[in-house]
Amino acid sequence: MLLSYLRDRLRLTGTKYGCGGGGCGACTVMVSRYQPGTKTILHYSANACLLPVCQLQGAAVTTVEGIGSTKTRVHPVQERIARAHGSQCGFCTPGMVMSMYTLLRNTPQPTMEDIREALGGNLCRCTGYRPIVDGFRTFCQISSFQGSSFYCPACVFQGLPPQLFDQGDLLPLDPTQELIFPPELILMAQTEPQMSQRFIGENIVWISPVSLDELIQLKADHPQAPLVIGNTNIGPDIKFKGALHPIIISPTRVQELFAVTRTAQGVYIGAGCSLSVVKALLEGLVQELPEEKTEIYRALLQQLGNVGGQQIRNVASIGGNIVSAYPNSDLNPVLAAGSCKLSVVSKGGRKEILLNKDFLVGFGKTSLKPDEIVLSVFIPVSRKWEFMGALRQAPRKENALATVTSGIRVMFTEGSSVVKELSICYGGVGPCTVSASRTFFLPTNRPWNEQTLSEAYTVLLDEISLSPSHPGGKVDFRRSLTLSLLFKFNLQILHKLWEMVRTGSLLVHGIRPLPNQLQPGIQVFQPVVNGQSVDDQVGRPVMHHSAISQATGEAVYCDDIPKTDGELHLVLVTSTRPHAKIRGIDVTEALQVPGVVDVITSKDIPGKKFRTFTGVDEELLAENEVSCVGQMVCAVIADTREQAKRGAAVVKIHYEDLPEPVFTVEEAMEKKSYFQPQRTIERGNVTQAFEEVDQVYEGEIRLGGQEHFYMETQSMVVVPSGEDRELRVYLSCQHPTYAQESIAETLGIPSNRVSCHVKRVGGAFGGKVTKTSAIACITSVAAWRSGRAVRCVLERGEDMLITGARHPVLGRYKVGFMNDGKIIAADLHYYANSGNTADESVLVVEKVLLHLDNAYNVPNLRGHSVACKTNLPSNTAFRGFGVPQSMLVTENMINDVAMKLGRNAEEIREINMYKEVSLTHYKFQFDPKNLLRCWDECKEKSDYDSRRQAAGEFNQKNRWKKRGLAVIPIKYGIAFSEGFLNQAASLVHIYKDGSVLVSHGGTEMGQGIHTKMQQVASRELHIPTSFIHITETSTSAVPNTCPSAASFGTDANGMAVKNACETLYRRLEPVRKQNPTGTWESWVKKAFLQKISLSATGYYRGHDLYMDWEKQEGQPYAYFTYGACCSEVEVDCLSGDYRTVRTDIVTDIGRSINPSVDIGQIEGSFIQGLGLYTMEELQFSPSGVLLTRGPSQYKIPAICDIPLQFNVYLLSDSDNPHAIYSSKGIGEPVLFLGSSVFFAIKDAVAAARAEAGMDGPFTLDSPATPERTCLACNTDFTQKIPPSRPGSFKPWALNIP
Ligand SMILES: Cc1cc2nc3c(=O)[nH]c(=O)nc-3n(C[C@H](O)[C@H](O)[C@H](O)COP(=O)(O)OP(=O)(O)OC[C@H]3O[C@@H](n4cnc5c(N)ncnc54)[C@H](O)[C@@H]3O)c2cc1C
Ligand code: FES
Ligand code: FES
Secondary structure (H helix, E strand, O other), X not given: OHHHHHHHHOOOOOOOOOOOOOOOOOOEEEEEEEEOOOOEEEEEEEEHHHOOHHHHOOEEEEOHHHHOOOOOOOOHHHHHHHHOOOOOOOXXXXXXHHHHHHHHHHOOOOOHXXXXXXXXXXXXXXXXXXXXXXXXXXXXXXXXXXXXXXXXXXXXXXXXXXXXXXXXXXXXXXXXXXXXXXXXXXHHHHHOOOXXXXXXXXXXXXXXXXXXXXHHHHHHHOOOOOEOOOOOOHHHHHHHHOOOOOEEEOOOOOHHHHOEEEOOOEEEEEOOOEHHHHHHHHHHHHHHOOHHHOHHHHHHHHHHOOOOOHHHHHHOEHHHHHHHOOOOOOHHHHHHHOOOEEEEEEOOEEEEEEOOOOOEEEOOEEOOOOOOEEEEEEEEOOOOOEEEEEEEEOOOOOOOOOOEEEEEEEEEOOOOOEEEEEEEEEEOOOOOOEEOHHHHHOOOOOEOOHHHHHHHHHHHHHHOOOOOOXXXXXXXXXXXXXXHHHHHHHHHHHHHHHHHHOOOOOOOHHHOOOOOOOOOOOEXXXXXXXXXXXXXXXXXXXXXXXXXXXXXXXXXXXXXXXXXXXXEEEEEEEOOOOOEEEEEEEOHHHHHOOOEEEEEOHHHXXXXXXXXXXXXXXXXXXXXXXXXXXXXXXXXXXXXXXXXXXXXHOOEEEEEEOOOOOOOHHHHHHHOOEEEEEEEEEEOOHHHHHHHOOEEEEEEEEEOOOOOOOOOOOEEEEEEOOOOOOEEEEEOOOOHXXXXXXXXXXXXXOHHHEEEEEOOOOOOOOOOOHHHHHHHHHHHHHHHHHOOOEEEEOOHHHHHHXXXXXXXXXXXXXXXXXXXXXXXXXXXXXXXXXXXXXXXXXXXXXXXXXXXXXXXXXXEEEEEEEEEEOOOOOOOXXXXXXXXHHHHHHHHHXXXXXXXXXXXXXXXXXXXXXXXXXXXXXXOEEOOHHHHHHHHHHHHHOOHHHHHHHHHHHHHHOOOEEEEEEEEXXXXXXXXXXXXXXXXXXXXXXXXXXXXXXXXOOOOOOOOHHHHHHHHHHXXXXXXXXXXXXXXXXXXXXXXXXXOOOOOHHHHHHHHHHHXXXXXXXXXXXXXXXXXXXXXXXXXXXXHHXXXXXXXXXXEOOOOOEEEOOOOEEEOOOEEEEEEEEEEEEEEOOOOOEEEEEEEEEEEOEOOOOHHHHHHHHHHHHHHHHHHHHOOOOOEOOOOOEOOOOOOOOXXXXXXXXXXXXXXXXXXXXXXXXXXXXXXXXXXXXHHHHHHHHHHHHHHHXXXXXXXXXXXXXXXXXXXXXXXXXXXXXXHHHHOOOOOOOOOOOOOOOOOO
């Protein structure tokens, strides 16, 4: 594929690997082709991971390196994403840049809609997208950002608050300066005769014919050879399913496959046309033809906008989509219902085939004979009185395969509402596109009305009956969608009939789509104090220190490090059993695979076979027993990654299954399968208080886990130096010292022989603390044994399988309250699914208990938490470390109280909030003043009261759409409760030319710690930041570091850097005094001559925090960060889809050291929280196999998911005596505020239920996916689905926790 060619052969490492399957956009490049027919050049974005190099004959490929660099000229696209703070860890940035660059090559003044569409296939896990959109919005025509409240240079003069970046001095976009298409390629296309080509590789022969005859002959000779056009089906099949195709035919140069012919009856579209070309073509036809003729075209357009991301649509062909016959193809139901036909050729001649159920015969199967080729697709124009609809529901609004998708066509008898023909086809409810043929006939010759439809639903329900074990699960939801999508179509038809024959009644509300216009947001922060020197950068929105090199692709991530001579690749072999004894590991065949050098098993570990973290041992490679699918058993090293993979595939592990694995927390509770210790905390007298309250309610909520989905997968390179048993380890991790110690113990050597180096991390979020170290230990054993450098970079699927996730939690509670809303007693139980090893689970469940009060003063409060040991992969730290789970349970409890009392949850929250200086349930004194200020300001800024009223009015008028609001507070403890982890150190050198090199113990993961350290050093040394360079994090420079975690990195390392810089500045004092008017450089030179040391270490001892679980009291945090967030959503009750209409966040982060970095953390973690609570679903098979192993199955928020209006306010006039420069930690807290979207959805669902006559508390588990939301709305359609009896079938996926 192009990606490996670019990265490995050409050493162009700016293009990144994020998933390898077209789902993340990290590998986006621009492909340009000369079109001899039109003499134009076509530019399109594409995923290099799916682009076969053989297919690029005659094409020019532009990568991020090609458009600009720091050595030559930075391109405006690169500059603007960086300047707008749209690059945090930077791993997604080159892909974003290339998507935007391609858009600008085609449309130099795009609209916001163009930008949204162009970036729809690019994922970012850090920023929350808002700054990326804002940076690129500056390319829009003036009219599309007129009226916005930001970037207006005039604001400065009008005295409005400062902006995060100044639009005034951005590099202008000059399309005439762009790279030209290579003239030799134009000449080649014009003059050189087209010849067929054959590329013969190790395992594949790639044939590219130029004529149709040749293609037909090739297909006759090699009927089993696939025709590869976009490679978006065949590519992932080869890569992820191991499909073998010794011969591949690539007909991209056969012109007949790209021909478009129009007739009066419709249009023939060449089967090779990409979906983008088809979309543009249909858009043209819709403009040109009378509306009544374009029903099918408009329905197809509806679907085409949702198929994959832009990069996929640019290469995926319409023929490929049809022939791939996916169960949930979006095009086939429309084409089938629209009576479209295929022209097919083979040696036997040409024929036309109706695209219907006789053509789509099974999963990935059509009735096409192996030697037949689809030449074109005929799509008819619609007739008068014919209407077509295409509706779908997917786990994410865009770039996600549909759960259910449909094409419905109805033809009426002229001038009436009597049905003449009906055609209903669905995707997602069977092995292939399903046509509801029994339902077709029912309404024929009958009027389209409620009676007919209601009978049709009954037949449909019977006709499309899925087994409860249906692959993909969500059975009740899918079945209800078949009904509700038909009902939505009905609403559209009623509307049209009303317009045409004035029959029925006008029901417009149900058919309006959810709003999707992105509005400019507001970011408010404090200006620096008057008189602060311009060189003093503290408090200013300084750009991320390596944002530009991230945007140019020059930033070096672990796998970008050039390969050393003789370097080997390591691939892990993992358990396929959830719980079994290992009876033997047979590596004979693996060792015979060419290129394989060694297979590492536990027996090969020279030192300690365990890694230990906070006193808990964890086996590195399973020796005698495995306890989850995905547990590391051995590792194959080979000359190339492909060879190592081949070797790993033939390692044979003989298992003896052990009985009854435990997967859910309920099973763990039954078997008392817990990690120790369990924790309990209590204040007041809960048991007695329950006797005295007006009402008692018991409830529960389940919260699923969350995959870290850092864009850079686990990566490392271990290089033995060859002498003195020294190893240099380059890795992407949050805790280099732990990696160093673990490696040293594993190899049985002292720590001083192992140096760990972290330049930057492409996202971590807690997932690169313990898990990275374990893999680094194994890689080090491989390097140790072989004496060669070894590289291990996990593929996305391996990473998701092996490295665990956020802990899923079951929360149960009993709450006692008075009729006025005051909660008197609460008893909460948390069961966390920890997986097969303890990892940090006990610490996580401790933090769960420490935060269960959130913002509320419940006088009698008891909590009990336990880490359940199960046979799933071991879960680990994840941003928030148990707090997001803990507080969701608490807030859900408050919601239930509100529902019991028939009041708004916000009222109950206010009644119970801490109001004055108080003690937490662990007797820690704090002042909630700023919590209350955040709450009040949030309500005020969001205009909560009037919007709540407006939502009520909206809900009264809309039967199928409901709006909901929620305001959620947070009180979040900062620092490690294990006091020793709060220390930090630094090393600062001043060189003779005045330049300064700073090393500290924090790792740069996108959170901007290096930028902030630069700002600290700049203030302390009184020099501009341009003098200061922050080097990699290295255990050789700064030893014994603590993890970059707990939102404490800046607090700790900032103080350590400050300390070193103060020392140095003091040392320079004599020379400064001697020459007060001298320059920094002159003082430094002088100091050297006077033999003053220009190097200093800095140290910060940190807070002595503790928690005494025996006494149930302590001071586990240095201080609290506070915040409040109001979100409003609109929910489509028929599909469960929702849109966050607006979010307002107010946070107290003291005096921000860098408002752009901090707002970036706030927005990014909010969106990650939104993902946790509303979208991201980890699914496990009944035998404990993780099913969701890539962006195709696991959906993180994309650009389509961000709030339409997203405002962030940093609380003014807040100080914090406990941290550097009065700032506060902010990396984690806001993640929980994503739950405001969850509770807003719940609020909307409550409105829907109230209309259906259902009041009072109800269950809505997290994430509130469209499935859960729709089923909770309890519409007429969901009520028609008879629930499957639990226990009577084997579900497709387990209900975890
Ligand atoms: C990340 C991602 C997201 C996606 N999202 C969606 C989505 O939301 N909705 C949706 O419907 N689809 C989706 N798809 C599927 C995508 O639309 C199809 O994979 C694509 O259209 C197939 O076209 P292709 O040219 O890439 O096929 P290829 O992979 O090149 O070929 C696919 C198959 O079709 C056969 N074939 C191709 N052309 C012909 C022909 N002319 N005659 C006979 N056989 C032919 C080949 O032999 C091969 O077996 C997604 C795919 C990816 C990778
Ligand atoms: S790496 Fe290509 S799309 Fe993810
Ligand atoms: S900045 Fe986008 S993934 Fe990190």
